[in-house]
Amino acid sequence: xxxxxxxxxxxxxxxxxxxxxxxxxxxxxxxxxxxxxxxxxxxxxxxxxxxxxxxxxxxxxxxxxxxxxxxxxxxxxxxxxxxxxxxxxxxxxxxxxxxxxxxxxxxxxxxxxxxxxxxx
Amino acid sequence: xxxxxxxxxxxxxxxxxxxxxxxxxxxxxxxxxxxxxxxxxxxxxxxxxxxxxxxxxxxxxxxxxxxxxxxxxxxxxxxxxxxxxxxxxxxxxxxxxxxxxxxxxxxxxxxxxxxxxxxx
DNA sequence: ACGGCTTCTTCACAGGTCGTTCACGGCGAG
DNA sequence: CTCGCCGTGAACGACCTGTGAAGAAGCCGT
Numbered sequence: 700x701x702x703x704x705x706x707x708x709x710x711x712x713x714x715x716x717x718x719x720x721x722x723x724x725x726x727x728x729x730x731x732x733x734x735x736x737x738x739x740x741x742x743x744x745x746x747x748x749x750x751x752x753x754x755x756x757x758x759x760x761x762x763x764x765x766x767x768x769x770x771x772x773x774x775x776x777x778x779x780x781x782x783x784x785x786x787x788x789x790x791x792x793x794x795x796x797x798x799x800x801x802x803x804x805x806x807x808x809x810x811x812x813x814x815x816x817x818x819x
Numbered sequence: 820x821x822x823x824x825x826x827x828x829x830x831x832x833x834x835x836x837x838x839x840x841x842x843x844x845x846x847x848x849x850x851x852x853x854x855x856x857x858x859x860x861x862x863x864x865x866x867x868x869x870x871x872x873x874x875x876x877x878x879x880x881x882x883x884x885x886x887x888x889x890x891x892x893x894x895x896x897x898x899x900x901x902x903x904x905x906x907x908x909x910x911x912x913x914x915x916x917x918x919x920x921x922x923x924x925x926x927x928x929x930x931x932x933x934x935x936x937x938x939x
Numbered sequence: 940a941c942g943g944c945t946t947c948t949t950c951a952c953a954g955g956t957c958g959t960t961c962a963c964g965g966c967g968a969g
Numbered sequence: 970c971t972c973g974c975c976g977t978g979a980a981c982g983a984c985c986t987g988t989g990a991a992g993a994a995g996c997c998g999t
Contacts, residue, residue: 721870721871722871722917722920722921723870723871723923730869730923730925732915732917734918734919734956734957734958735918735919735920735957735958736957736958737957738920770959770960771959771960771961771975772958772959772960774974774975774976774977775958775959775960775976775977776958777976778975778976778977781976782977796975796976798967798974798975799973799974854945854946854947855946855947856946856947857946890948890949891948891949891950891986892947892948892949894985894986894987894988895947895948895949895987895988896947897986897987898986898987898988901987916985916986916987918955918956918957918984918985918986919956919957919984919985
């Protein structure tokens with residue numbers, strides 16, 4: 700339609716599709732609901748898909764301030780994103796941890812050895 | 820660019836059918852009675868179906884002026900629309916809230932089973 | 940002009956969601 | 970074993986949205 704006003708940027712990676720300017724994320728065609736923080740974090744790490752991004756960099760990108768020692772916000776939000784993403788696309792791994800370095804966004808089918816029974 | 824949208828423009832989404840130039844809305848073949856504001860708001864958000872539209876944008880589109888801080892008019896009318904729409908088509912969800920972003924028009928059957936996205 | 944009814948705004952309160960911070964527990968390296 | 974790093978669930982106050990109601994304003998037929 701007569702939208703025309705924004706550079707319709709679209710990040711399409713694996714089953715994920717992100718519209719940074721539309722606030723929308725779809726997983727397997729299904730739109731998922733993210734909070735503002737979750738969305739911003741996803742956008743930033745997804746824009747750097749394939750590379751390891753440090754917590755400090757992610758924090759600066761999303762929170763707009765330098766990461767303070769002991770702050771675990773990034774970890775908490777990475778976890779929230781993992782839950783929503785993996786919940787919407789079972790069998791896929793999206794965000795990988797690199798101990799001591801940071802996180803890396805790279806949607807990949809997870810290994811088939813995983814027991815389907817999600818007990819806890 | 821489809822300049823002149825002739826008077827026969829019809830928005831048909833799910834069980835809803837809207838004639839922006841006819842002032843008519845039908846839900847499951849039955850016609851709905853909406854006030855001018857309700858109708859205009861529905862037309863604007865429906866024209867952007869599937870996308871998240873911010874309150875500011877909706878206000879500008881419908882009220883023709885910039886949204887003032889603290890104004891809840893959009894919320895109130897979204898509520899009125901939801902009541903009428905869901906009342907005329909039980910089991911369907913039409914307007915979805917995206918906290919911090921705005922509203923998204925997308926008629927979907929509200930799954931009674933298999934919980935989903937409603938929560939964070 | 941006048942009453943009666945509908946529509947539009949604005950409030951106020953209730954209920955939900957979000958962002959931040961703790962706390963506890965598992966893991967792997969040294 | 971001890972320590973540092975990360976995963977995860979929960980607590981809480983701040984903020985955001987849902988909703989019923991009160992009043993003012995606008996419309997209409999008479």
